[in-house]
Amino acid sequence: MNLKEASFGEFLKPSQVIFELKSHEKLEAIEELLDSLVKQKLISNRNLTLTRIIDRENLEPTALGHGLAVPHARVDTESQMAVAVGRSAEGIDFSAPDSRPVRLIILVVWNPTLPGLFNHLFSGLASFLIKPDNRDRLFSARDKNELYNVLSQIPLAFPYEDRIVNRASLLKKLQDIELKIRRAPEARQEELQKHRALIREELDQSLLARFDLLMDRYGYAVSEIIDGVCQSCNMSVSTQMASAIDESNDIYICENCGKYLVSPGKKEKEKAVAKEKSEKEKIEAEKKGPALAPAARTSQAKKAPAVKVKVKAGKARKN
Structure with a gap:
């Protein structure tokens, strides 16, 4: 296969698209998509694949934000790559970076003998899904065929030399x-x-x-x-x-x-902002410090004679 000319449709068939997921929880949704791949004999070891997917989710959630998630695992498959897509009308909690519920789940299981394949697919997906118009086309699809037609046209992509997408x-x-x-x-x-x-x-x-x-x-x-x-x-x-x-x-x-x-x-941004604010306050305090110092010394100088006078007066009365 020439990856430079391949599209998502090379790995996704209409039978691998679930237009309305029955699941309402993350794990249930992943299992529902995984079972569809098992049913079509695209993967054989369901339990191992599920374990790998869960391990990857526990390491870092695969939600991209904007209502999208790409749970995945690197496991021996019956083919180069097994893909299943599910859509949820109400959304599912995937611990997304923007806290939005996930409405479209793209499950990917790829063969370890093809280490570069997933990166090309992921890069193509990320480049396509980052555009609001493309996401709207997916979310507004009226039926399974319309959703499949949009997904199948997504091209695989090679990462830019100076940029690696979404990693x-x-x-x-x-x-x-x-x-x-x-x-x-x-x-x-x-x-x-x-x-x-x-x-x-x-x-x-x-x-x-x-x-x-x-x-x-x-x-x-x-x-x-x-x-x-x-x-x-x-x-x-x-x-x-x-x-x-x-x-x-x-x-x-x-x-x-x-x-x-x-x-x-x-969190790192908040720390950086707090540090910058603290440094600015310190600089401002140092600028004001020298200006306040003479006034403080003048005040102390004015008070000093009064204290001495009182002491002398006290001694005079004792004598």
């Missing part, structure tokens, strides 16, 4: 795990190694090769960008890049130091 939080988490592995006690090593393997399974090999090289050379490979400044080299990036990275889950590369650039999470 920032995953790469940042991989770095956090790598750093924990270095100092974690032996009792925690097995769990951390498992989490590391789950993430590495779905990231592109070229991305991982660069990540490993940076980790070996500098001790870290991913840097946050705050107020347009790379926190690794303290150099400002272009206004256009800074704007694109802000609150994005895409990965960019710093043109100066070569680290992967990601947008900080909400």
